[in-house]
Amino acid sequence: MNQPDWNRDAVAAAIEGLQDKPGALLPILHAIQDALGHIPPDSVPLIAKALNLSRAEVHGVISFYHYFRETPPGRHTIHLCRAESCQSMNSAGLEAHAKASLGIDFHQTSADGAFSLEPVYCLGNCACSPALAIDGEVYGRVSPERFDEIVGEVRAQA
């Protein structure tokens, strides 16, 4: 997979700025994903070389953590909470509604490229269940109707 040159620059900048930190790998991966929305597979050899690791080790770390992704997400990422507190307030119903209205399952991106849907296990908003986050902003007490409103607002911003 060919990455445009600016990707390589963003990756190189992330590596260069952080490689001297103790335990630099996670900070570097975060910086790359913050800049590009994902961690391009082509960046793995660069990271490995800079940190004196094998590519397998870097890949192993990326694949271990749910948050890191190697494919580009949609323009917005919805993290829908599946944990117990939200379950007690019918997050299962919200999940079914979200999947049906976006026409996707977890770990997929809607056909128009607007939304990726990811499960999350607790957003720490358990006093306002069920909860979800879109691009890091948390929403609480989300009914299916409120879900449609929020998604409509976010879609209008884009």
Next chain:
Amino acid sequence: MSTKIYVPSDSGALSLGAEKVAQAILREAAARNIDIHLVRNGSRGLYWLEPLVEVETANGRVAYGPVRTGDVAGLFDAGFLGGQQHGLWQGRTGEIAYLEKQERLTNARVGITDPLSLDDYLAHEGYKGLKNVLAMAPADIVKEVTDSGLRGRGGAAFPTGIKWNTVLNAPAERKYVVCNADEGDSGTFSDRMIMEGDPFVLIEGMTIAGLAVGATQGYIYLRVEYPHAHKNLNAAIAAAYQAGYLGGNICASGKAFDLEVRLGAGAYVCGEETALLESLEGKRGMVRFKPPLPAIQGLFGQPTVINNVISLASVPIILDRGGAYYRDFGMGRSRGTLPIQLAGNIKRPGLVEKAFGITLRELLYDYGGGSASGRPIRAVQVGGPLGAFVPESQFDTPLDYEAFAANWAVLGHGGVVVFDDTVDMARMARYAMEFCAIESCGKCTPCRIGSTRGVEVMDKIIHDENRAQNIRLLRDLGDTMLAGSLCALGGMTPYPVLSALNHFPEDFGAPKAPETA
């Protein structure tokens, strides 16, 4: 003089529209040509009233909530700037029953101060603990913490002073203080409230820990799901550096402590301390064998204090008022206070910081007001996804580590998730196994394989395939995971699974349990 108005910037309040309310208040004040001073505080923890707007009046702070943008003009019309009556009027904030009876030691400032104002922190007794510590010998600091009876609030409840003493006495050139801010348990949010609502108290607690054990570098390992906490911690750390409370010469004492926030990446198991250390080192979050304990060989192989946010945030008040002051709260071997989080299907969810000894029933009904749905409460899960489900017959158990252990339950990090009578406990047991399978680090077999087999066995039970035989198999599997797992993830998943089976066998197609007290 401008009137002070408080609108929380806590992410729970924001999740209910606090930002729009704050903007609406600013707009309305400008349109009416009224001079106001808007403060973005943390949350008081009364989440059914969020967004909770407070006004500073001659008579104290008066609360209104829950406020929607559409209410703002009406609030101005009603004279809320003078604390006047309105449909959303809640009276003086400190006198709201839910808050009035609490014993807020760790959360003393949360919701009251501007979390990012160091001046505010200092004006509310901040850094008094550190001031004392700068004149104390390390062993005396550790002794004060030991005397307070503080036990790890992350869930394992290990005595904090003993852990610190081990690190103090471990000879090494370099030692570390690590804060476990990977608050992954469903139903818990007290770490988040501290980090968003009073980040300086955590910074002060970590600084004291560093001075106590001889560590000069601290890391806060924060979960990536908490972007607001990340922002506030970084801002507060920068302010603390600026004012000389962090860095090479703390308060001109010649002592050093540096602090940095590191982000996790969505792995529940990284809340386990050794997996967390691996992750901080830039590796997969694989659990380590113990021994060696992190206190002897922790981060980068060096002696490391690793404590939960609430443990560390409770340290400043202990060093300010003394260990005896803190120890005087609580019961038995559970000393001090616990920030309890009421979550899930409950009418008045929120933060209740109380001395140990309060019962679940008081929390669920006196504070919580019963279920949000209005249906009977059938079960509560205390202590996160690895905590037992507690039936109504045990609601009079006091919150105390030993009393819960006697019921084969745990207090954990103090999260209480409420379920009404529509809950299917077999489904909850299946979910506990599924969660373990998703989050297992994979190092030990009972957790890695056991959780997947557990989901399969639960599916058979739910679909009535050889039920009696599969229930026996589930118990057997539970024993294997309990006894054979490397850490609490596999080792405690049987708590929710088997407690659900023991207390609610009818949901598993087994005969109903006899009523026991």
